[in-house]
Amino acid sequence: MARSFRRRASASPSIRRPTNASAIIRMMAARLHAELLDQMALTIERNRDPRIDILPLHPPIDVAKAAASIDRLSGGRFVFGVASGDRPVEYPAYGRDANLRAELFREAFDYVEAFLTKRFPVHESAYYGRLAGGGDLVPKPLSPRLPTLVTGQSQQSLDWIAQRSDGWLTYPRNVIQQAQVASEWREALDRLSRIQATCPIALRRPGRRSGYAARPYPSRISGGSTTAG
Template sequence: MMITPSPAENAGPNPFGRGYASMFAPQQLTVGVYFPIEAFDGPEPAMHDQIELAQQAERLGFAALWARDVPLNDPSFGDLGQIYDPFVWLATIAARTSAIALATGAVILPLHHPIDAAKAAASLDRLSGGRFVFGVASGDRPVEYPAYGRDADLRGVLFRDAFDYVEALLTKRFPAHASAHYGRLAGGGDLVPKPLSPRLPTLVTGQSQQSLDWIAQRSDGWLTYPRDANQQAQVAARWCEALGRLGAGFKPIAQSLYVDLAADPDTPPSPIHLGYRVGRRRLADLLDDLRSNGVNHVALNLKFSRRPVADVLDEIGTEVIPHFRISAP
């Protein structure tokens, strides 16, 4: 069955859709969570109860559910994400949720043909009612580029080429576009469906082999990596400077954060891989510092949780999330 948006879904000044609008606003911070919503050892999650946990996160007011693109098991990398293809998985989640944003963090754009990537992204956006936020990256796992017959040394060039092609398909009708690596469009064919809103919000992950000015100019936001508060403040300041040089308006900065939530709410943060073991009150302090330093969204990863993740979601959702929702100006 085709989902047809109501006029209300296309109304208003927001050009990016309701998923983006629920995640990002100037000087505010929201919280999301990565799939798998699960604690596990090794690279492969069990993926039990993920739909129910996603629905729990939505009820509790988390702003977004995130999925990753990991096409092959690379033992040297040690992380399979949610195992399933991100578009297929998020379409499944879209059918079982109604309001929470759905984001990729991130699709390895050079490894997908731009027509296929654009078709999947626009389809997911339509099927979710405008909730999709399209995170893209150049990729960094060693086995992938040779397996796809691509030159890893060209991944920055391939990323820009694929990005341009996808953008033409998503924003223009019957586009004429020449790609150096992925083929050409002569204006005789058009991508359908188009995204629900005028522009599908696209976040670039890390540097993706690009300059910060290029990312600031071409993307709708930046997904970067966790750092300590002082370092992240400097990174956010560089982002704002790049936007200022280009005369651009607000474009958000988001990051991931691994969290092992301690039972004692006042447990101070102690480092774990790409995050902290921390109590809920001190987690709220960390998030408040990030908000003050210019970060607009934090996507939690619960892989290293020592407590049942349903309990962790409930505690964060009840005690922390109410302080980090987008409020009216």
């Protein structure tokens, strides 16, 4: 079984590798997020409810590994939900500044995406560390990218969500408000389409083709609603 984080061939050979199955399992279990694993069986069985990860509160490397592992274990059926979090108790408990959650979310989103979509990525974050191209995440997800849904607005604009994600997971409202929200989302997608028509490469996520979805998305999520991009 391949290690979850590999180094280039020039790295020091002194790193010890687990030599038996139980050691490998313990190593993987220690690195996977418990809050993702406790929903894995439901995600695999129903392919309906994405597990929402509060990106600013967790190390992006661990989030990326957990997401890629679940995607592999589920046969490519994992839907990756992300959010900024809004509970007052969460950020102080993790030692994070809640006033920075919009910026923290974007930084963590970029960091996770770099690990999931690039080989030996080079990436630098003001909050989460630096990738110098000497290590890689293995195995990658089965698809070139994971279908990623942003929950709520995560302190971002609809234009940002339309550009960077594969769908928007929002909350149920009364019929009039929901119609208005759906209209605003369609307008954001229309603006993105017009921009892509003049600058088709710069605004696409890695592995994404305009108008293309690698896997089908649910049209409705239990406890809320979602619209795929």
